[in-house]
Amino acid sequence: MAEKLDVSRQSINAIETGRYDPSLPLAFRIARLFGVPIEAIFEDDGEQRG
Amino acid sequence: MTNEKATRRYLGFLIPAAIAFIGASVAFKAADNAALLPPPALYAVSVVPVGIMLGMFWAHWRYMNEIDEFLRSIQVKAAFTGLIVVITLATGWGWLEFYADAPPLAIFWLNPLYWIAYSAAVLCFSPRDGAVS
Numbered sequence: 001m002a003e004k005l006d007v008s009r010q011s012i013n014a015i016e017t018g019r020y021d022p023s024l025p026l027a028f029r030i031a032r033l034f035g036v037p038i039e040a041i042f043e044d045d046g047e048q049r050g
Numbered sequence: 051m052t053n054e055k056a057t058r059r060y061l062g063f064l065i066p067a068a069i070a071f072i073g074a075s076v077a078f079k080a081a082d083n084a085a086l087l088p089p090p091a092l093y094a095v096s097v098v099p100v101g102i103m104l105g106m107f108w109a110h111w112r113y114m115n116e117i118d119e120f121l122r123s124i125q126v127k128a129a130f131t132g133l134i135v136v137i138t139l140a141t142g143w144g145w146l147e148f149y150a151d152a153p154p155l156a157i158f159w160l161n162p163l164y165w166i167a168y169s170a171a172v173l174c175f176s177p178r179d180g181a182v183s
Contacts, residue, residue, distance in 0.1 A: 008053040011120035014180035020120050 005029055056116035063109040067102050068165075074099040075158075103161060124175045131175075132168035136160050 002009045007026065014020035015030075022030065031038040078099065081087050087095060114125050140160055146152035176182045 007118040008121055010181040011118050014120050017180055019180040020123070023119055026119060 001033070004033055051116050053117050053121060056113055059116075060109055060113035064106055067106045067109065071099055071102045071106070074102060120179075121181060124172065124179055124181055127175050128168050128171035131171035132164045135167035136164045139163065 002012045005012070005026070011020065011022075015022055027038055027042055031041055034041065078092070078095065081095070082092060110125075110129070114122055114129075117125070140157070143152060143155050147154055
């Protein structure tokens with residue numbers, strides 16, 4: 001997955017464990033890789049709190 | 051370019067450059083102690099270690115551009131930590147020199163101090179942010 005997204009293994013690990021929020025371009029690349037909308041992968045914490 | 055390749059390229063430049071910087075600094079001190087060169091020549095020769103030092107920062111800049119955004123975020127935080135340590139210590143010690151007769155600290159040491167603080171910060175932030183699994 002890291003290879004397909006052209007990022008490090010550490011980046012994928014940090015995103016999966018919630019320790020790093022990816023940039024919008026990377027988030028779109030991840031969504032495209034899975035073939036789903038971006039909201040299906042990432043949640044807006046602000047909305048959850050609201 | 052992969053992160054691994056960028057890291058290899060970075061360390062491949064940085065380690066020899068650091069050794070060359072230390073060597074140039076030692077040679078500079080030896081030349082001064084032995085009075086081999088007149089002061090104007092010492093000014094001219096100082097271009098060598100300063101050039102090496104600039105090369106190290108250039109390599110660091112290039113590395114930060116080549117790695118991915120997550121690893122870059124760690125590098126930026128570490129570089130900023132190094133800057134905070136250097137500026138704070140320089141200013142704090144400067145006040146002590148002005149008002150408390152503290153022994154003068156050569157500003158030469160700010161460069162190694164920066165690299166030590168930066169390295170310590172990388173070692174601290176990498177596991178904390180999940181870059182070491």
